[in-house]
Amino acid sequence: MCEECGCHTPAGGAPSRPHTHPHARGEAHDHPHAHAHGAGHAHTHDPATRTITLQQRVLERNDRAAAANRAWLAERGVVALNLISSPGAGKTLLLERTIERIRGRTACAVIAGDQFTDNDKRRLDRTGAPVVQIETHGACHLDAERVARVLPEVVRDGTRLLFIENVGNLVCPAAFDLGETFKVGLLSTAEGEDKPLKYPALFVNCRVAVVTKTDLIPHLDWDLAKCRRFLQQVNPGIYAFELSARTGEGLDAWCAYLERLVA
Numbered sequence: 001m002c003e004e005c006g007c008h009t010p011a012g013g014a015p016s017r018p019h020t021h022p023h024a025r026g027e028a029h030d031h032p033h034a035h036a037h038g039a040g041h042a043h044t045h046d047p048a049t050r051t052i053t054l055q056q057r058v059l060e061r062n063d064r065a066a067a068a069n070r071a072w073l074a075e076r077g078v079v080a081l082n083l084i085s086s087p088g089a090g091k092t093l094l095l096e097r098t099i100e101r102i103r104g105r106t107a108c109a110v111i112a113g114d115q116f117t118d119n120d121k122r123r124l125d126r127t128g129a130p131v132v133q134i135e136t137h138g139a140c141h142l143d144a145e146r147v148a149r150v151l152p153e154v155v156r157d158g159t160r161l162l163f164i165e166n167v168g169n170l171v172c173p174a175a176f177d178l179g180e181t182f183k184v185g186l187l188s189t190a191e192g193e194d195k196p197l198k199y200p201a202l203f204v205n206c207r208v209a210v211v212t213k214t215d216l217i218p219h220l221d222w223d224l225a226k227c228r229r230f231l232q233q234v235n236p237g238i239y240a241f242e243l244s245a246r247t248g249e250g251l252d253a254w255c256a257y258l259e260r261l262v263a
Contacts (some may be wrong), residue, residue, distance in 0.1 A: 010031030018249040029131045039183045062176055065144035069151065069179025073162065078155055079163040079261050082084035082178050084202055086195075090212040092120045093245040094186070095163055099127040101255045103160075106262055108248040110156045112165045113142040122164065130154050141172040144179055160262040170195070174202040182207040182262075189220055208241070210254070215244040 031217050073080050083091050092112075099108050109130045112120040121133035132154040134146050147164065155162060164180060166173040174183070185206040186197040190213055196203040201208060209231050217224065224242070239256070243250025 012208045018048075051257045057176070064145045065148055066177035066179040069144055069148050070181075072148075072151060073155070073181075076155060076159070077262075078162050079157055080178075081162060082164045082166060082173075082179040082180035082183045083186060084166045084170070084183055084206075085188075086170050086191060087166065087193065089168070089186045089188040090185055090245055091165050091168075092123055094210070094212060094243075095124060095125055095165060097248070097251055098163075098255060098258065099124070099129050099243045100253060102259060103128060106160050106259055107156070107158045108161045108163065109156065109159045110155055110165060111142075113152060113167045115139070115167060115249060130156055130159070130181045135198060136167060140167055140169050141176050142166050142178060143176050145216075147178045147230040148230045161258060170202055174205055175201075184208045184210060185228075186212055189216050189222045193223055194230055196227075196230040200234045203231060203238065206238060206240045207234065208257075209235075211240065211242040213244060213246070214242050214249060 018025065034076045049113075062096055069080075085091055085093075095110060095222040099110075101110065105131075108127075109122050111132050111134060112118075112122060112124060113134045113136060115136050119137070121131045124131045132148060132150045134142060136146070142164065164178055165179075178208070183202070185208045187209070189211065196209075211224075211227060216222075229242065231240055239257075241250060241254045243254055245251065
């Protein structure tokens with residue numbers, strides 16, 4: 001169970017009971033709640049009132065921690081990017097190639113989030129950048145308090161750019177501020193063009209979008225013009241990069257942008 005948002009994810013992967021899940025502030029999970037207090041004394045609570053209060057309480061606590069993280073990073077001159085995508089969109093490979101390209105010019109660090117395993121950390125360790133893995137053990141997103149606990153370990157003297165690789169999920173991570181400078185939404189060509197329309201909460205809150213795996217376009221029924229149009233429809237003015245971390249196409253523009261951020 002995810003303690004922050006209440007998602008129940010048993011071994012089969014499906015939620016154990018129906019609930020709405022956009023995680024916008026003030027929106028409630030749809031959990032009917034009724035109980036009895038002894039014979040002849042039964043009543044039903046308004047589920048919206050109870051769950052809205054819980055959701056607001058969770059987000060308020062997270063936002064306080066996020067504000068403290070943001071101040072801590074700002075004092076040290078660190079730009080922090082919160083990378084959010086579905087599983088398999090290519091976050092880790094993009095980070096590997098990015099850090100390799102700007103190594104020696106811009107000091108980077110990485111916080112890698114996954115439910116289980118340190119697979120991503122072991123891959124990213126090869127870049128030479130400081131990397132800390134956070135295993136959420138079932139939670140579907142990182143939160144500001146988890147990030148706060150590892151910041152002193154991963155951010156070294158001279159670090160200018162911190163990448164936070166969130167848990168693979170297009171919904172829950174969009175609702176939780178980690179204290180980042182801004183969010184980056186990734187979508188791969190293999191996922192289809194309409195991800196911004198299906199998951200607008202993420203792309204509305206992103207300053208930058210990255211379309212990954214462009215080397216697959218010739219092999220897919222995928223329309224770049226549509227994807228660009230859908231991104232602009234959801235978030236006019238969003239800054240978009242189109243690249244392939246595997247071939248290197250488009251990486252120069254992405255890396256140049258990152259180095260301008262910290263210049």
